[in-house]
């Protein structure tokens with residue numbers, strides 16, 4: 001008998017795909033709304049400027065800025 005039921009075990013904690021921090025269930029699979037927005041706008045075009053302060057530990061420039069685009 002093979003009942004395809006969803007596993008009852010809790011969601012495995014995965015690192016944030018943006019900054020590799022531990023993801024938070026609230027913003028799964030991201031660690032914060034900031035990273036969720038970064039990923040979202042990456043998909044939407046990537047030339048979006050995140051209207052939030054940049055944390056010091058966010059050293060890697062994951063967000064590609066389109067220097068040629070101006071709004």
Ligand SMILES: [Zn+2]
Nearest residue numbers: 016019031035
């Ligand atoms: Zn993150």
